Amino acid sequence: MRKIIIDTDTGSDDAVAILMALRDPSVQVLALTTVCGNVSLEQATINALRSVKEARTYAPPVYKGAYHPLVRTTRNATQAHGDDGMSGLGTLPEGMQAETEHAVEAMLRLVKENPGEVEIVAIGPATNVALAMMKDPETMKQVKHIYSMGSGGFGPGNVTSVAEFNVFVDAEAYKIMVEFPVPVTIVGFDICRAEGACFSEAEMTEMKKDGPVSKFAMDCTAALVDYNELKHGKREIDLADPFAMGAALWPDTVAEAPACCCLVCAETGMTYGQVVVSENRYAGADAEKLGDWAVNATVVKRMDNALFKKKLRETLKTQ
Ligand code: RIB
Ligand code: CA
Secondary structure, three states: OEEEEEEEOOOHHHHHHHHHHHHOOOEEEEEEEEOOOOOOHHHHHHHHHHHHHHHOOOOOOEEEOOOOOOOOOOOOOHHHHOOOOOOOOOOOOOOOOOOOOOHHHHHHHHHHHOOOOEEEEEOOOOHHHHHHHHHOHHHHOOOOEEEEEOOOOOOOOOOOOOEOHHHHHOHHHHHHHHHOOOOEEEEOHHHHOOOOOOEEHHHHHHHHOOOHHHHHHHHHOOHHHHHHHHHHOOOEEOOHHHHHHHHHHOHHHEEEOOEEEEEEOOOOOOOOOEEEEEEOOOOOHHHHHHHHHOOOEEEOOEEOHHHHHHHHHHHHOOO
């Protein structure tokens, strides 16, 4: 069985990704590690515990990680997800709490205990992952694969015209993660905004009929509807993290994902947080000659949105 760690800044779309993983029988979620991003570390941890409860399967341990990016000041995305990051549903479940072990220590311990088996699904800023890599690189080289929701992919940013939120919060950390010698698959923000990828209010209404887990998924993401009406003129939700989780859980939903060279811009200025994605036609023998332009990531270019939505609905459905 696949073993995954979910590193999350639990906002509403993270919550749906957590529900997916906890309800997919093909993976064992070893742990959730929380990081500041959409909301504060404290609130992200409460939201992670709430998501575990609402998945109605099993309760992996939740470990608190970085309360602050490596260098930059903190930001949040409450304008999109609501003040608590969960459209008002971000409350601590009775009798649940985070572990006392720090997320970075827990991540390193779990990788040591499961050498070559752990896959990390990173759906928030990469601060925890980068800290683990800096603290104990030999252990982190035993991570099997990293799936990252980050960058605009082959499209624009969503914070600036070039920077996507997870990278913009901590580009220094993202650079460390992408350049680290562990296979990484990147799902950019372009994927959840592609034709047929967003969920309309009608689709949300239909999903709510599938039972309490589906209803929670649609209720906790409700704030995104008003936000997207303001930003894109459409009343819909764009589920970036669930698409990244879908690419990790369900490879058959990935329609196109070329080998690429990704250069992360972490210098102060207009390009901070940009990830320059170069689809690398030189992969293989010539890659060595390319130096900085050698392949360092797989970047999802297209998903089968109909299949993804079908699998998502089936996974969350309880009645
Ligand atoms: O840009 C979208 C990403 O930033 C998602 O992971 C969302 O949850 C926020 O963390
Ligand atoms: Ca997230």
